[in-house]
Amino acid sequence: MAQPKPHAYEQVKAFVKTRITSGEWKPGDAVPSESALMVQFSISRMTVNRALRELALEGMVTRIQGSGTRVAELHRISSRLIIRDIKEEVIERGHTHTSHVLLVATEKATAPLAKTLGLRTGSKVFHTTLVHLENGIPIQHEDRYVNPMAAPDFLRTDFTQFTPAHHLLIHAPLTDASYQIEACLPGRLIAKLLHIKTSEACLAITRCTVSGVHVASVARLVYPGTRYSFAGQFQP
């Protein structure tokens, strides 16, 4: 026996999950009510409630107050996509991370940039550009603008030691973010910096992070397509 006594709420979750994934209960079908499961498992309603609430969070069922619980229509499959510090990621693979710092500057915001950062055109913004290397091989070109209101000490960082993302994660805790993942060809400059041909496809992530009331940073990260891919797993 693996677990002599699985928690009650987990038993309920497993019970419902199994009926759904086995196809016994089809999308749209009603799931037994809390009171029914309460009797069936001889447990209190709070415990059943927790089980069903978690299943709803996971997208397995849909709950409507006053109406009931039903098997979710299409199990849209989903997984967590995580924003991490690339240095952490490289180190976790047991490799060494280094950075080439190409630019550390204060500039005046252009109109579109000011707009996304929530500043006035011409305001001071921090601008950094660097290339991240894994075991000496370039894997990411990072071009980032930072809102001085969100991270006033940003430029004091030694970017050969700490990544811009690391500074921001510490000094401007994230509250919101949006991202866009696309495929593109690198420009001549980026291709040269990444040691790839201009004809090699790249993954590009454009990311905008919010910390409290400030839009903290907008960054464009370009990865050589042959050296980097996202991978992930789902467990709905």
Added chain:
Amino acid sequence: MAQPKPHAYEQVKAFVKTRITSGEWKPGDAVPSESALMVQFSISRMTVNRALRELALEGMVTRIQGSGTRVAELHRISSRLIIRDIKEEVIERGHTHTSHVLLVATEKATAPLAKTLGLRTGSKVFHTTLVHLENGIPIQHEDRYVNPMAAPDFLRTDFTQFTPAHHLLIHAPLTDASYQIEACLPGRLIAKLLHIKTSEACLAITRCTVSGVHVASVARLVYPGTRYSFAGQFQP
């Protein structure tokens, strides 16, 4: 007033969240214990527990039994990456979806394919290839192998009406999946089918889905880089 009476557990979540995002409580700092918050808010422990448990799920805090609750080290922000039926997605944008069905066949599995599908080499597998169009413009090339054990009626589907993903979502409810997102250049054939140049970068998703005990399907989806990108938002 927006909400005259926010739920108690929401209040606790908001309280803790605010201290964290404002920087008042830094990563590693202790969060008040359940009993402390219980007194402070004059609510029961179960309610405090729910608030902190949800914050832990969202990655804002770390909880260790017997030790306490602390502000999470790096607020790795995360969002749900959702994989959906492309037809649904196109229709949701208010556009029309059509398919060019290029191949619907039963084949014998090659060794590597059989391995990923959990079959014996030479077993029957279903194979479909199609191009999905949004308002008549090609946006995805789909090349898919399906395990007949998981979806025996797969080939009966009219793929001009229903996408392969749709059939699978209904007849082989997902239990697990893994994916890989990468950038690549299309081959000559795919470029032609998508009406793009062979030098145009593409996003490619390779996805493997599991339904119950069977590996149900493995698919490679190629999107023209100029016409498609993933986007998402985080709200921890």
Added chain:
DNA sequence: CAGTGGTCTAGACCACCGA
């Protein structure tokens, strides 16, 4: 209206951590 889920309480027992 009866039945559903959404929330909350005031206790309780347990497993675990650190001193």
Added chain:
DNA sequence: CGGTGGTCTAGACCACTGG
């Protein structure tokens, strides 16, 4: 050992849905 979180109970009131 005391304090922590993890779980559970047996009630309760409310808001909402459906017939």
